[in-house]
Amino acid sequence: MSYTNRPTRQSIDGSYINGLKKHATKSTIIYIDGVPYTPATLTSIFQQEIDTGAAVTPAKGTWQKAVADAKAAKDAAAAVRPGFEQWVQATYGKDPEALADFAVPGKKPRVIKPATLVASAAKAAATREARGTRGKVQKKAITGATATAPATPAAPAATPPGTPVTKA
Numbered sequence: 001m002s003y004t005n006r007p008t009r010q011s012i013d014g015s016y017i018n019g020l021k022k023h024a025t026k027s028t029i030i031y032i033d034g035v036p037y038t039p040a041t042l043t044s045i046f047q048q049e050i051d052t053g054a055a056v057t058p059a060k061g062t063w064q065k066a067v068a069d070a071k072a073a074k075d076a077a078a079a080v081r082p083g084f085e086q087w088v089q090a091t092y093g094k095d096p097e098a099l100a101d102f103a104v105p106g107k108k109p110r111v112i113k114p115a116t117l118v119a120s121a122a123k124a125a126a127t128r129e130a131r132g133t134r135g136k137v138q139k140k141a142i143t144g145a146t147a148t149a150p151a152t153p154a155a156p157a158a159t160p161p162g163t164p165v166t167k168a
Helices: 006-023 039-092 096-101 114-131 136-141
Strands: 030-032 035-037
Touching (some): 035 039
């Protein structure tokens, strides 16, 4: 028979012990799978399961409390860890030995793939061409005659209000 429930196993083990005490004599040898057992040995085996099973419940509660305490401590540390690492970086960023003492890695240089750099340069060149932007040197290189604006005729003198305007 297979009993998966601990209280049920403990109850049955207690019945086995009572049955052994009541019906088995001290000189009785019981063979189980070819191995000889005395009633005292079997009683000891069943009693050990009862005792260890009874110790599981309080141990489980202690373990669950320990796990909950560990989770709370982990959450508290996780809340301050990023800020602490930033402080260490800001304070000791140039000192690799100090960073190693805190087990905080130094900032890694940003790695940009060559294909990304080529695409970025092509986009920048296309943008400058589209907008017609030039640097100082390119602007100095531009020479040539500037187109003069056509002479505009002089504006007629203003007439006082109420005077009729005549065309010439």
